[in-house]
Amino acid sequence: MGLIRIEDMEFYAFHGHYREEQIVGNHFMVDVALETDTAKAGKSDDLSDTLNYQTAYLIVKREMEKTSNLLEHIATRIMDALYSEMSGIISATVKVSKLNPVMGGRIGRVSVEISR
Numbered sequence: 001m002g003l004i005r006i007e008d009m010e011f012y013a014f015h016g017h018y019r020e021e022q023i024v025g026n027h028f029m030v031d032v033a034l035e036t037d038t039a040k041a042g043k044s045d046d047l048s049d050t051l052n053y054q055t056a057y058l059i060v061k062r063e064m065e066k067t068s069n070l071l072e073h074i075a076t077r078i079m080d081a082l083y084s085e086m087s088g089i090i091s092a093t094v095k096v097s098k099l100n101p102v103m104g105g106r107i108g109r110v111s112v113e114i115s116r
Helices: 019-024 039-044 053-064 071-085
Strands: 002-013 026-036 091-099 109-115
Touching: 002 053, 026 053, 026 071, 053 071, 071 091, 071 109
Parallel strands: none
Antiparallel strands: 002 026, 026 091, 091 109
């Protein structure tokens, strides 16, 4: 088994519970970890024998372009799309972070991480 990680994908998007957040937008970071069998690709050196992380990135990008109120909703949509559109995923973890959230104090980020 192996783990393919796509880390620190940065997006400017319009997610948030408050109307202002959906107008002004904010920076978000997404990390994805995909467990898969890497043995065949390790021997063949052929992209068709593994998970294509370019495809995974494009799925994440598409889902980040859809406005949501909650980070939980975004992470679940990304997870559902990855499983629906890619074969060979044994397990996955998706982490979505909102940078510098407006919460009345200095906060670097708030994150939601889900695994399946």
